[in-house]
Amino acid sequence: MNRFVEIVNLEKTYYGHGFFKRSKNAVKAVDRVSFGIEKKSVYGLVGESGCGKTSLVRSVLYLDPPTDGEVWVDNTLLGGLKATELRSFRRRMQIVFQDPNSALNPKMNIQDSLEEGLFNRGLDNSRRKELVTRMLDLVGISPSHSTRYPHEFSGGQKQRIVIARALCMEPDFLVLDEPVSNLDVSIQAQIINLLQDLKSELGLTYLFISHDLNLVAYLSDQIAVMYKGRLVETGSTDEIMGHPMHPYTLKLFSSIPGMQTTPAADDFTAPEAAASGGDKKPLEGANVCSYCDPCPMAGQECRGQEPQLETIDGSHKVACLKLANHN
Numbered sequence: 001m002n003r004f005v006e007i008v009n010l011e012k013t014y015y016g017h018g019f020f021k022r023s024k025n026a027v028k029a030v031d032r033v034s035f036g037i038e039k040k041s042v043y044g045l046v047g048e049s050g051c052g053k054t055s056l057v058r059s060v061l062y063l064d065p066p067t068d069g070e071v072w073v074d075n076t077l078l079g080g081l082k083a084t085e086l087r088s089f090r091r092r093m094q095i096v097f098q099d100p101n102s103a104l105n106p107k108m109n110i111q112d113s114l115e116e117g118l119f120n121r122g123l124d125n126s127r128r129k130e131l132v133t134r135m136l137d138l139v140g141i142s143p144s145h146s147t148r149y150p151h152e153f154s155g156g157q158k159q160r161i162v163i164a165r166a167l168c169m170e171p172d173f174l175v176l177d178e179p180v181s182n183l184d185v186s187i188q189a190q191i192i193n194l195l196q197d198l199k200s201e202l203g204l205t206y207l208f209i210s211h212d213l214n215l216v217a218y219l220s221d222q223i224a225v226m227y228k229g230r231l232v233e234t235g236s237t238d239e240i241m242g243h244p245m246h247p248y249t250l251k252l253f254s255s256i257p258g259m260q261t262t263p264a265a266d267d268f269t270a271p272e273a274a275a276s277g278g279d280k281k282p283l284e285g286a287n288v289c290s291y292c293d294p295c296p297m298a299g300q301e302c303r304g305q306e307p308q309l310e311t312i313d314g315s316h317k318v319a320c321l322k323l324a325n326h327n
Contacts, residue, residue, distance in 0.1 A: 003036035004205050005043075005060075005173060010034070010069035012052075012059045029055035030066070031229040037173075037222075042199065042206040044220030044237070046213055046252065052229040053209045057175050060207070061093050062086060073173060091121065094166035098178040100158035104150040110136075111146040114165045121169070135164040138201070139194060156187035160194065167198070175207045180215070192219055213252055217241050222315070225249045228290040231309060235316035245318045247295045289321065297322045 010033045016025020029052045037043040047053055059066040062078050071078045073093060081089060097103050104113055111132060118128045133143040139160040150158055159179065166174060176195065180188040192215065199206060210216050216223055223240040225233040225248065233246040244253050289307050292298040301321055309317040 004039035004074055005037040005207070006070075006072040007033060007035050007060060008070040008072070010056065010059055010071065011067045012055050012064070013067040029229050030059060032069070033226075033229070033231055034069075035222075035224055035231065035234060037205055037207060039205055040199070040203050041221045042208055042219050044208045044210070044216035044223045045226060046210055046216045046223060047226035048211055048252075051226045053226055054177060055229075056226070057095065057177055057207065057209055061090070061095060061175060063095075087120075091117075091169040092171050093173045093175070094169050094171040095175040095177060096159075096163055096166050096179045098181055100155065100162045100182075101150070103162045104158060106150050109147050109149050110141075110161055113150075114146075114161070114168050117165070117169055131168050131170075132164075135167045136161070138167065138198065139164045155183055156190060159183065159191055163191075163194070163198070167202070171204070173205045173207070175209070177209045178211070179208075181210070181212070188215070195219065213241075225252065230290055230319065232291065232319045233317065234309065236314070239314060239316040243316070245312065245316075245323055246291075246320050247297055248291050251294075289319075 010030055011028065012030035014027045014029060016027075031052075033056060035043065045053055045056070055064070058064040059069075060071055062071070065079070073089075076089065078086065078089070108116070111129075114132045114135065115128045118131060123131070132146060136143045136146060141157060141160050141164065145153075150161075153161065159182075163179075179195070180191050183191065195206070196219065198204060206219070208216060208219055217237050217240075220237050223235065223237055224231050225240070225246065227248045233240065233244070233249045240249070244250055288304070289295070289298065289302040292302040295302070297320070299322065305321060307319040307321045309319045310323075311317050312323065
């Protein structure tokens with residue numbers, strides 16, 4: 001594996017209750033997702049709520065192990081590690097969650113909260129205090145406030161503290177799961193700029209998850225667009241922002257005020273769809289494009305064949321039969 005993080009055909013399936021209904025009620029939250037992240041870069045993953053982003057990152061970190069597929073970090077196959085080895089390795093992979101209020105124990109002061117994970121690393125008292133002091137200072141929180149409790153801090157300060165707690169483990173790979181979505185816009189900018197500074201200073205690799213294309217584009221080197229558990233478009237930030245192609249990506253762009261998009265969907269409106277009066281219900285039991293129902297480009301082949309990511313140009317890939325055939 002050449003890249004620092006490599007995800008190969010990752011799947012995560014949730015099953016319903018009851019032995020006989022297990023397969024019938026199965027929901028595939030992540031469906032054969034593959035991508036790689038270069039060391040010290042930022043990989044942005046964007047999509048609407050419910051598309052499987054959080055299920056993906058929990059599987060990547062083995063907080064909720066994937067149903068199938070492989071996760072490699074620094075040439076280490078996570079699925080091949082024993083439980084004790086995975087616990088030891090996991091310090092190199094940390095996550096910053098969306099809501100700092102639920103991430104911090106209200107009954108623990110900041111010092112104790114940040115030191116909690118360091119006990120498991122076997123660090124002595126002086127080393128723990130040294131790390132906590134350094135990380136709080138890095139994120140812009142005065143170490144003299146470490147004896148305070150979470151309710152004594154603002155939302156932005158609490159998110160800084162959550163970031164400091166993740167950094168105390170001295171990770172190489174940081175997953176940022178909607179880290180600023182609960183914050184005011186002015187505070188969002190401060191946290192994003194902080195994350196950029198920390199990446200440069202500590203040499204971190206980020207997987208940045210968001211539904212906000214502007215934020216993803218500002219922070220990321222590469223972008224992937226996710227819909228119903230699958231990646232529908234991937235590429236460099238310049239490729240995705242300069243020439244979005246998949247109909248779902250265009251839909252996301254259309255929700256951004258003032259954002260101009262290419263009229264790719266209009267260029268490929270399928271005559272089959274127009275002739276059928278716009279009825280785009282997938283065939284029963286067939287392999288279909290997951291986006292064919294709302295897609296203005298969908299034709300009959302989209303309801304009988306599942307599209308795969310195909311290279312359009314450079315690193316730009318799109319999972320769309322119409323665009324692949326046109327190219």
